[in-house]
Amino acid sequence: MWFNTSDQSWTNTSSRPYARSSSFGLSCFTMIFGALSNFTALGILAKTHIRFRRQAKAPFLFLTVSLLVADLGGHVIPGSFAMYVHMHKSKGELPSEMFCNTFGASMVFFGLCPLLLDCAMALERCVAITQPFFHAAMITVAHVRHVLFFLLTAALVLALLPFFSVGTYTLQSPGTWCFLQVHAPRSVAETNLVLAFSCLGLAALTLSLLCNILSSLALLRARIKMQTDDSVSVGACNRRASSASSSSTAICSLDVEMMVQLAVITIVSCVCWSPFLVHILVMQFMSAGLSSQSDDFILLALRFAAWNQILHPWVYILLRKAVLLKLGCSVPNTPQRAGRPRTTNPPSRFLALDVSDCEVTAIKPTVGSRALKRSL
Numbered sequence: 001m002w003f004n005t006s007d008q009s010w011t012n013t014s015s016r017p018y019a020r021s022s023s024f025g026l027s028c029f030t031m032i033f034g035a036l037s038n039f040t041a042l043g044i045l046a047k048t049h050i051r052f053r054r055q056a057k058a059p060f061l062f063l064t065v066s067l068l069v070a071d072l073g074g075h076v077i078p079g080s081f082a083m084y085v086h087m088h089k090s091k092g093e094l095p096s097e098m099f100c101n102t103f104g105a106s107m108v109f110f111g112l113c114p115l116l117l118d119c120a121m122a123l124e125r126c127v128a129i130t131q132p133f134f135h136a137a138m139i140t141v142a143h144v145r146h147v148l149f150f151l152l153t154a155a156l157v158l159a160l161l162p163f164f165s166v167g168t169y170t171l172q173s174p175g176t177w178c179f180l181q182v183h184a185p186r187s188v189a190e191t192n193l194v195l196a197f198s199c200l201g202l203a204a205l206t207l208s209l210l211c212n213i214l215s216s217l218a219l220l221r222a223r224i225k226m227q228t229d230d231s232v233s234v235g236a237c238n239r240r241a242s243s244a245s246s247s248s249t250a251i252c253s254l255d256v257e258m259m260v261q262l263a264v265i266t267i268v269s270c271v272c273w274s275p276f277l278v279h280i281l282v283m284q285f286m287s288a289g290l291s292s293q294s295d296d297f298i299l300l301a302l303r304f305a306a307w308n309q310i311l312h313p314w315v316y317i318l319l320r321k322a323v324l325l326k327l328g329c330s331v332p333n334t335p336q337r338a339g340r341p342r343t344t345n346p347p348s349r350f351l352a353l354d355v356s357d358c359e360v361t362a363i364k365p366t367v368g369s370r371a372l373k374r375s376l
Helices: 021-047 058-089 097-130 132-138 141-164 188-228 234-238 241-246 253-283 297-318 321-327 367-375
Strands: 169-172 177-180 352-354 359-361
Touching (some): 021 297, 058 097, 058 141, 058 177, 058 297, 097 132, 097 169, 097 177, 097 188, 097 253, 097 297, 177 188, 188 253, 253 297
Antiparallel strands (some): 169 177, 352 359
16 A cells, blocks of 8 residues: 655655654644534534424434534544555655545545535525425425435545546645645646536535525515514414415524524635635646645645534534524514414414424315315
8 A cells, every 4th residue: 555666657746745743733633623523513413403303494404414424524534544644654655546546535525525515505595594385395304315415426426537547636745645636737637627626616605605695685584574563473374375475484593593503604614615626726727837846825725624624513513592592693483462372273275384483384184275285
């Protein structure tokens, strides 16, 4: 797996300084701290899963757990490879080509997975908030599993292409990590592969931002409507069916909690990943780009991107409902009016809106509801 010579073309450079002990300590710290953070966040989600039992919340919980598991794998697997390279490089040894390909594939796969999952989470929340009836009827955990499988497959295919002679993985300066051939000289396949990685990551970040903006505007409009219209309540379903659709985006504490978490995750991903993605994208359009030895920024940008997986779990650790309540970010459930008991059996020709959970639920079937179902 290891050899002492350095005259192989895939190594991308003929001479490198030995890895410093501080760099090894930093790799060790980020891997251990990131893994512990993800385990803590997963434990918190396991304790609070009861609030996500309803159909409209289950897809978001599934994507959240998938994101944290992907972050955990992104710490443990590439981090173990990096520490292994550090230990052997101190002895003057370089990794074999197969080891570098495996290391590089893990970097590409676990780099793309959080970005794609962020995008899927933002899109799911955008549909849930702006189109609650469609989300409640069509978006299920089974559908989310299919989307997750597609995203993971796309990331895996892109990561495995160099194993089939489409692009190459090279040892990057200072000889402690492997990635796609970013620096010149490059073949057309190598350039296209780097462009696919960077463009896919940037597109996921852009779509996440757009979805979060739309969701935030919808929640803001709902908050303004609730403050100006005192008649918004569960009993509004008794007056006309349109009131149910108009109040379907009513803001609630759980929706605010999820949106705040998702917005912070998107901001963290943009800040952490944008320097690295933009840098390698720009490098592909430079005819005489920087060499691997003289490009110090790419290593700094990579370390910055690694903090994305570290900060993700802390979003769920710190931005929980209890913290948001202290900050005044959440809105309590709609109180019942004095002297008016909550209506338990609204007219059968309408759909009942559960304001406390901001999700649309079907009422008990009656003659009218069966007729409505047949008409649909």
